[in-house]
Amino acid sequence: MSANKTTQKTATAAEVEPSPSSSYEARYTPAEIEERWQKRWAEQPDLYGAEPASSGKPKYYVLEMLPYPSGQLHMGHVRNYAIGDALARYMWMTGHNVLHPMGWDAFGLPAENAALKNNTPPREWTTQNIAAMKRQMNRIGLSYDWRNEIATCTPEYYRWNQWFFIRMFERGLAYRKKSKVNWCPECCTVLANEQVIDGYCWRHEETLVEQRDLEQWFLRITNYAQELLDDLDKLTGWPEKVRTMQRNWIGRSEGAEVTFEVEESAGVPEDEQPVRDTGTAVLPAGEGTKTSGSAVVIFTTRIDTIFGATSIQLAPEHALVKEFTAADAKLGGQVASLLEQQKKAREAGDVGEIEKHGVFTGHYAINPFNGERLPIWVANYILLDYGTGAIMSVPAHDERDYEFAKKYGLEIRIVILPRRTADPFNVGEDEPMLPYTAEDSLLMNSGEFNTLGNQEAQHRMATYAEEKGFGRGTVTYRLKDWGVSRQRYWGTPIPMLYCEKDGIVAVPDDQLPVLLPENVEITQEGGSPLARMPEFVNATCPKCGGPARRETDTMDTFVDSSWYFYRYTSPRDDTAPFDTDTVAYWFPIDQYIGGVEHAILHLIYSRFWTKVMRDLGLVKNDEPVERLFTQGMVIRNGAKMSKSKGNVVSPDEMIARYGADATRAYSLFAAPPDRDLDWQEDGVAGVSRFLGKVYRFANRHARRDGSRDGTVAVTSATSQALLRKLHQTIRKVTEDFNGRWHFNTSIAAIMELVNVLTAAESAIAKGEVSDAELALILRNLVLLLAPFAPHLAFELWEKIGGEGSLLRAAWPKYDEALAREDEIEIPVQINGKLRAVVRVAANADEEALRDAAMAHEKIQAAVEGKTIARVIVVPGKLVNIVVK
Ligand SMILES: [Zn+2]
Ligand SMILES: [Zn+2]
Numbered sequence: 007m008s009a010n011k012t013t014q015k016t017a018t019a020a021e022v023e024p025s026p027s028s029s030y031e032a033r034y035t036p037a038e039i040e041e042r043w044q045k046r047w048a049e050q051p052d053l054y055g056a057e058p059a060s061s062g063k064p065k066y067y068v069l070e071m072l073p074y075p076s077g078q079l080h081m082g083h084v085r086n087y088a089i090g091d092a093l094a095r096y097m098w099m100t101g102h103n104v105l106h107p108m109g110w111d112a113f114g115l116p117a118e119n120a121a122l123k124n125n126t127p128p129r130e131w132t133t134q135n136i137a138a139m140k141r142q143m144n145r146i147g148l149s150y151d152w153r154n155e156i157a158t159c160t161p162e163y164y165r166w167n168q169w170f171f172i173r174m175f176e177r178g179l180a181y182r183k184k185s186k187v188n189w190c191p192e193c194c195t196v197l198a199n200e201q202v203i204d205g206y207c208w209r210h211e212e213t214l215v216e217q218r219d220l221e222q223w224f225l226r227i228t229n230y231a232q233e234l235l236d237d238l239d240k241l242t243g244w245p246e247k248v249r250t251m252q253r254n255w256i257g258r259s260e261g262a263e264v265t266f267e268v269e270e271s272a273g274v275p276e277d278e279q280p281v282r283d284t285g286t287a288v289l290p291a292g293e294g295t296k297t298s299g300s301a302v303v304i305f306t307t308r309i310d311t312i313f314g315a316t317s318i319q320l321a322p323e324h325a326l327v328k329e330f331t332a333a334d335a336k337l338g339g340q341v342a343s344l345l346e347q348q349k350k351a352r353e354a355g356d357v358g359e360i361e362k363h364g365v366f367t368g369h370y371a372i373n374p375f376n377g378e379r380l381p382i383w384v385a386n387y388i389l390l391d392y393g394t395g396a397i398m399s400v401p402a403h404d405e406r407d408y409e410f411a412k413k414y415g416l417e418i419r420i421v422i423l424p425r426r427t428a429d430p431f432n433v434g435e436d437e438p439m440l441p442y443t444a445e446d447s448l449l450m451n452s453g454e455f456n457t458l459g460n461q462e463a464q465h466r467m468a469t470y471a472e473e474k475g476f477g478r479g480t481v482t483y484r485l486k487d488w489g490v491s492r493q494r495y496w497g498t499p500i501p502m503l504y505c506e507k508d509g510i511v512a513v514p515d516d517q518l519p520v521l522l523p524e525n526v527e528i529t530q531e532g533g534s535p536l537a538r539m540p541e542f543v544n545a546t547c548p549k550c551g552g553p554a555r556r557e558t559d560t561m562d563t564f565v566d567s568s569w570y571f572y573r574y575t576s577p578r579d580d581t582a583p584f585d586t587d588t589v590a591y592w593f594p595i596d597q598y599i600g601g602v603e604h605a606i607l608h609l610i611y612s613r614f615w616t617k618v619m620r621d622l623g624l625v626k627n628d629e630p631v632e633r634l635f636t637q638g639m640v641i642r643n644g645a646k647m648s649k650s651k652g653n654v655v656s657p658d659e660m661i662a663r664y665g666a667d668a669t670r671a672y673s674l675f676a677a678p679p680d681r682d683l684d685w686q687e688d689g690v691a692g693v694s695r696f697l698g699k700v701y702r703f704a705n706r707h708a709r710r711d712g713s714r715d716g717t718v719a720v721t722s723a724t725s726q727a728l729l730r731k732l733h734q735t736i737r738k739v740t741e742d743f744n745g746r747w748h749f750n751t752s753i754a755a756i757m758e759l760v761n762v763l764t765a766a767e768s769a770i771a772k773g774e775v776s777d778a779e780l781a782l783i784l785r786n787l788v789l790l791l792a793p794f795a796p797h798l799a800f801e802l803w804e805k806i807g808g809e810g811s812l813l814r815a816a817w818p819k820y821d822e823a824l825a826r827e828d829e830i831e832i833p834v835q836i837n838g839k840l841r842a843v844v845r846v847a848a849n850a851d852e853e854a855l856r857d858a859a860m861a862h863e864k865i866q867a868a869v870e871g872k873t874i875a876r877v878i879v880v881p882g883k884l885v886n887i888v889v890k
Contacts, residue, residue, distance in 0.1 A: 032705040034698035036665025040797040044144060053813060054151045056105040059591045066102040067592045068094045069571055071600030071608070072109045075157075076116065077135035079142045081640040081647060081673070081685060082601070084657045088670040089637055089679050089747070090599045091148050092793035096743045098149075099792065099817040105592055107574040108143065108150040110136050112159035113497045113563045115193055115209065121528050128496045129524060132159055142657065146666045147797055149813075154574045158566035159496070163573065165519030166583040167565050168501040170615075172512045173622055174225060175502070180490075182510065184221040186391065187489055195493045196222060198562060199486050200255075200607050205354060208607070214353050223500060223559065224487040227614045231256055231483040233628075234613055243633030245680075248605045255606045257484025261307035262468045263394060264477035266318060266371035267297040268326070269379060285366030285381035286415045288316050302326055302371055302382070305393030305482065308403065309471070310463040313452040314421035315398035316411065318371045318382045319364065321390040322348060326382075330367045340365040344386040351386075362387050362410050373398075374476040375467075376453060385410065393482055401441065408441035421451045422460065488611065490562040493534045495526055497560030505547035505554040514548050520556070534558045567608050568615035571595060571630065589625055594632040602636040609634070635747070638682040640673070647685075655685050667795035668694035674749040674794060696757050697798055700791065703764055707780050708805045724766055724774040727849070732783050733825035735759040736818045739790055749794070756790055763787075781806070786818045834859040835886040836868050844885075852879045859885040 047053055057063065070090040073083060094106040110132075117128035124131070136157060143150065156163055174180035188197040190207040201208040202215045227234075235256045238249045302318060320327050322345035331338035344363055351360040364385035371380050380398070387406065388397060401411030401418040411418055418440065425448055447460045455463050471477025491500065499520045501513040513520055523542050526535045536542050536558040547554035569583070575592050576585040600608075609631075616630045639646055642653040660669045672693040677683040735755045742752040763783065769775065784806055792799040792812055803812040828848035832855060833840050842864040846855060856879050859865055865887070872889040879885050 031702055034694075034701040034798075036667060036694070036697070036797070037662075039801045040145075040147060040666050043797045043800050044147060047147070048144070051151075051153060053811065054106060054149045055153065056151065057103045059103075059588075061103050063101055063103040065105070065592060066094075066097040066597075067105045067595045068097060068597045069105075069107065069574075069595050069599070071598070071604065072111045072567065072570060073139065074111045074114060074116070075132055075135040075139055077138050079139055079657050081655055081657060084146060084670060085640055085673040085679075085683060086599060086601070086637055087143070087146065087148050088673045089635070089749070090597075091670070091796075092674060092749060093597060093599075093743070093747075094149050095793040095796060095813065096817065098813050099789070099815060101816070105154075105574070106149055106151060107154035107156075107577075108148070108152070109154075109156040109570060109574065110139075110158065111563065111567050111570075112136065112157040113164075113560075113566055115195075115494060115496070117496045118494065118528050127524065127526075128528070129159065132157075145661060146657070146670060149796075154577050156570060156573050156577050158563070158570060161519045161521055162578075162580065163570075164498040164522075164566070166569075166573070167498040167561060168513070168518050168520060169515065169583065170569070170618075171561070171565075172501055172515065174618065175512050179226045179229065179618060180223060181226065182221060182223050184219060186217050187220050187222055189216045189218040189220075191216060193494075196220060196489055196491055198489045198564070200488075200564075200610065205352075205356070217349060217352055220491075222489050222491040223502075223557075224489050225614075227488045227611075228483060228485055230614050230617050231258070231485050232481075233617060234485075234610065237613070237629055241629065241631075241634070244631075245602075245634065245636055248602065248609065248634060248636065251605045252610055255485060255610065258481060259307055259483075260479070260481050261305055261393070262309040262464075262471065262477055263303050263305050263480050264309065264312065264374065264398070264471055266302050266304060266373060266380070266398075268300040268302060268382070269370040269372060270296040270298040271369055283366075283368065283381075284415075285317070285368070285383065286417065287381075288417055288419075289370065289379040291372070291377035291379065297372065300326060300329060302396050303394045304396045304398045305480070306398055308400065308464075309467045309477075310449060310452075310455075310458075310460050311400040311403045311421055312373065312375050312398060312467065313449075313455075314400040314402050314419045315373060315380060316401060316417040316419055317399040318380050319385045319388050319397050319399050319407075319410070320367075320382065321388040321395040322384055322386065323390045324384075324388075324395045326396075327367070327384050330369060330382075334368070337365065337367060341384050344384055347386045348389070357387065357389065360387050362406070362413065364410060364414060374471070374474065381416075383414075391486070403441055403443055405441055405443065419451065421449060422447045423450055424448075425459075488562075488614075490565060491559040492562055494560055495522075495528060495535050497563055498522070498565065499536070500557040500559050500561055502557040503545055503547060503554040504557070505550060505552060507552060508547055508549045511547055511549055511554065517548070522560075534560065536560075564608060564611050568612045569619065571598075571612075572619075572625070583624070586624055590627075593625060593627045594629055597633045597635065598631040599635045599637065601639075605636075635679070637679050638677065640683045640685055642685045644684065655687070660687075660690055664690050664694040665697070665797075667798050668697055671697070671753060671794045675753040676750065678746075678748050678750055680747075693753075696760065697795055699764060700760055700787065701798060701802070703760065704784055704788070704802045704805060707770075707784055708802070721776045721779065722774045724769040725776065725779045728762065728766060728775060728783055729779065729824055730827065731759050731762045732786055733820045733822075734827075735790060736786060736820035737822075737825050740817070740820065743793075753794055756787070756794075759787065759790075788812070789815060789818050830882070832859075832882075833884050834862060834865055835884065836865070837888060838886060841865060841868055848882070850881070852881055855879050855881060855885055859887070 068090055070086050094104050097104045112132050117132050120126065120131045121128045158164060171180055188202050190197050190210060190213055192207060192210040192213040197207060197215060205214055207213045207215055235258055238252055241249060322341050327341055331341055347363060351357045362385060364383045367382045367384060369382045371382050373380055399407040401407045401416060402420045403422050422442060425446055445460050449455050449458050449463050455467060468479035499522055501518060501520045503511045503513060505511050523539060528535055543556050543558060545554045545556045572584045572589055575588045579585060612630050616625060619625045620628060642655060645651050645653060647654045668690055672690040675693055676689050738755040739752040742748050788799050788802045788806065800812050808815060829845050830848050831843050831845055834842045834844055842862045844858045844862055846858050856877055869889055875888045875890050877887050
């Protein structure tokens with residue numbers, strides 16, 4: 007709100023700035039200035055380099071998420087990097103040892119598609135794109151130490167992916183299993199659960215993900231589910247929204263597993279049974295009921311309702327169903343159609359909305375709590391991969407069970423009552439509306455557990471089941487293991503071999519990396535071309551020396567980005583993924599900046615990877631990132647920039663027209679960094695004019711000689727006002743860096759300072775401001791601009807004779823006493839009679855005075871219902887309101 011107001015004010019101020027008044031005045035030519043400085047920066051590789059730990063300075067690791075090398079930076083990148091760059095420069099100037107690296111998330115599908123389209127090998131295409139984007143980054147003037155640059159598609163990098171994979175395999179954290187997996191027909195590969203967004207592919211927003219049965223490699227992220235959840239509490243420097251998303255994704259729920267024995271079926275052929283059994287009623291425990299030896303384990307979060315169970319519901323793919331259908335072809339057909347319905351709903355991403363169908367199997371299971379015989383059903387809404395794939399159905403106390411029971415006429419039995427019921431057995435008019443699912447309740451019809459409160463009952467019943475050996479309390483998670491196999495070419499080869507004698511064998515460390523073959527033919531039908539290359543597939547088993555087949559799947563590219571930020575600290579190490587001591591110094595990352603779309607992809611995988619590396623003894627930190635910032639999107643005309651909408655603004659174009667400083671400063675100025683930014687070219691032009699104004703003001707006064715130690719005697723009212731504004735601005739910008747990063751208001755404050763300075767030109771000409779004062783103001787103005795418009799700031803720093811590199815110059819300190827605004831009391835009259843006194847800034851203008859007077863509560867009360875004829879304001883003296 008307030009930012010908007012400031013924006014408008016300063017934009018207007020920029021408009022009214024006179025064009026260069028005299029022909030000899032210097033012109034601001036960003037292209038020239040920026041080119042000169044980029045060249046000079048490139049000649050000083052140490053400029054943006056981190057120092058060793060022995061520097062004794064506090065360390066600061068600031069990082070922006072590494073981009074995929076598509077070949078073109080977009081405005082979202084520019085904004086992301088402008089935020090990180092401003093912060094890095096501020097940290098250097100506040101005396102920190104800064105690590106600010108950049109690299110390339112260089113494996114992935116687009117390279118293969120491009121290879122097909124342009125007939126360019128993926129590596130060549132990727133390398134060209136990296137070069138192009140690096141050129142663009144340098145044209146923006148970003149402070150990266152390119153000596154740490156990494157590209158994840160190089161063997162020097164991906165060999166460590168393979169090395170980690172083998173370490174995980176040795177510890178059972180990487181394993182192979184056949185299961186239902188997500189398959190994107192567009193990507194022609196398997197996807198992890200995290201890469202399926204509401205049933206669609208994360209890359210292909212319009213492609214529904216299918217389910218396929220495949221044997222795949224998984225990483226056991228579920229081993230860390232509880233720790234991933236618990237440690238979210240420690241991540242107080244992360245946006246709450248990201249923590250909530252991760253919490254929900256991990257999805258912990260407490261419950262219980264209970265084993266129901268399956269009754270031995272009578273073995274009587276169906277047509278000989280006296281009464282056709284519909285499976286709608288619970289049967290009492292029969293004398294001499296025999297169990298079949300089979301059992302079904304159900305998962306429930308409401309064991310307290312178990313006396314209300316009136317059926318068992320199985321997923322169509324449950325093992326027991328297979329047992330039943332083996333002997334019952336008719337049932338087999340019915341189950342197949344239930345499965346088909348479920349599959350369709352899954353593919354449409356709305357299993358929760360499925361129209362419920364089910365079929366009675368003809369079998370019964372025995373409730374171990376009361377010996378009752380419950381009919382066993384198969385239902386299309388029960389998923390094999392949730393819990394145990396089997397539930398007890400309690401229609402009176404569960405929405406879905408109720409719906410199902412109503413449809414099929416199953417028994418509904420109340421076992422839970424609201425607490426307000428005085429006598430739980432005297433239901434009467436207090437009978438709850440069904441289904442009654444509230445938890446704050448009491449038990450009834452539940453044997454020895456009657457009258458217990460619901461929470462206590464859950465605990466007691468789970469304990470009882472455990473003591474009797476037919477159940478236990480459990481915790482389940484929504485998070486599933488991370489499927490990392492990809493049937494694609496452009497990724498890290500999974501370093502595994504298949505030997506007929508020895509089974510799955512890891513490639514020995516000394517044979518790493520398993521090189522990704524180059525000169526590969528990529529075809530339209532997708533799938534991994536590696537599988538079609540005998541020279542890749544055929545290998546020797548390191549155990550027995552016999553023939554072995556090489557794994558041809560590659561790794562999910564999210565493996566690459568799970569640990570890349572560790573590699574920056576020792577990027578050329580060829581003996582280890584990184585140096586443990588160096589990592590111990592730099593980690594955790596002090597500030598990580600990127601898009602919120604990675605909240606449950608990259609950001610959960612990299613937390614998992616860090617914990618695994620800690621358990622391998624490679625790192626000491628539990629978490630990779632101390633503070634996380636997720637910037638808003640760059641939009642235009644109210645929509646996300648996209649080619650199809652025709653609203654894309656190219657960074658190159660903006661930079662060519664207005665300069666890199668104006669483009670990046672605008673991207674910080676136009677909106678708070680966590681909000682969406684609506685790109686307005688007029689705004690960039692306005693920022694460019696502002697920078698020109700700074701340039702000319704500095705040029706007019708740069709030759710003044712003055713004190714540089716910051717102690718200046720105030721010589722006049724004008725200089726006092728200028729110094730006050732300067733210190734207020736330093737305070738504002740410093741507080742924004744240390745606080746909420748409202749760089750939009752920081753830059754607006756610098757604009758205001760510059761307006762005050764240019765408005766004082768005539769006073770300066772009259773000698774009302776000493777050379778020393780002016781030199782001090784100018785020097786500080788340049789320091790304040792350095793994080794936002796570094797080229798211009800470096801240029802002016804040289805012009806005013808600043809010593810050393812601006813990047814290492816000390817950030818200005820503000821003087822609280824000098825920054826304090828003088829306040830005065832102004833009487834407010836109504837029709838000439840004193841009614842109130844307001845406190846305002848000594849220099850408050852007419853508008854500010856009027857607003858302050860009208861906002862006073864006594865004045866508001868006095869003028870209520872009256873017509874205000876006129877308001878007379880005498881700045882510095884009084885306000886008189888004339889009412890009728
Ligand atoms: Zn896809
Ligand atoms: Zn072997």
